[in-house]
Amino acid sequence: MGRVFSSTRTGIRALGLGLLALGAAGIGRAEAQAALPAPTIAAVPVGAAKPIAAWVVFCQSYAAECALDRAEPARIVLTPAIWTRIVAVNRRVNASVTAITDMDHLGVPDRWDLAEDGAGDCEDFQLLKRSLLAQAGLPRRAMRMTVVIDEKGEGHAVLTLITDHGDLVLDNKTSQILPWHRTGYTFIKRESQDAVAWVSLGGVTSPATTANR
Template identity: 75%
Template sequence: MRYRNTLALAALVLAALAGAARAQTQAALPAPTAGAPATGEARPILAWVAFCQAYASECALDRNEPARITLTPALWSTIVTVNRQVNRAVRAMTDLEHWGTADRWDLAEDGIGDCEDFQLLKRHRLAAAGLPRRAMRMTVVIDEKGEGHAVLSVLTDRGDFVLDNKTSAVLPWHQTGYTFIKRESGEALAWVSLGGITSPATTANR
């Protein structure tokens, strides 16, 4: 009888722990926010055009894919993990130092890249993990130094989140402190303007 009681108690404890773990995972999901609104068409980056010619599958747009993903604990964990892994794996270097050219976009095959190469590799890995490319858009911003910078926007039912090589934290767009200039369109092989909307957060939040 004592053995049965011990087993029953152990089962209750395990069930309670499992329930707590599930609740913790759910609580780890970011709070819902509004996405960054597109305001019209924008001119594509020339280096992006060359990238799409060289890596057509990376730029392919499938209108049957969702434009926004439903964020689950598993997907959130995948996004955070890939952001962190790529940030650690790739060595930052400007295109001028690396290739002798002002701007070149690629997948950092040699383990070296600048901001857009980090983000393209993240999208490549997230797509391989099952996330729809249509919901992952390369985005141009003005950073805290007043300089042009590329990030990856992941569009979700909880808002737009930014993957950035400057931080391993995946942040809602409005907490980055960046000014959002334009991003890839989810409707065509083109870019849309974000109107220069500025995140109200400061770099202290990063």
């Protein structure tokens, strides 16, 4: 963990600067016309949960990405401008990062990072999205890494945005941003909003990893 290469960091910074500098000329027509989502329900944590082991290692190398400031808002207030930024970051990270499993990429079952070499699996996509959105001013506390069981019955990681329109999910399998209960996934657990820890979302089976094809 913690592999840092200047060339790949430069590439990520360039991607981030491009996303953060979105203006009328840089936003696609669909992104510019993105309508706010309809209000939906929020997921309700039901107690403490054990974090994914690879997340613990990630936090040792990327402490700032896991830090939690309880003074930050617990919800994102969606405005047309903020929603357009979220839609753009989600689509462009999905298009810019090459999807590959950690085993094929790094020879390990599960490793979390920021896709610094331009490739990664599910959690790397979501961590990069969160990092870029936090740079854009969105409260990290309202963007929680989340573990689910996907349509293949495998562990998978998504990013939950806790908003005033309900809990919305950013995913690397689709650029459509859906309410959590419309994804078809079984929600297991996510990062706490009150501590550097995890909370249960009621799912019965917790995967050991988020490795995914």
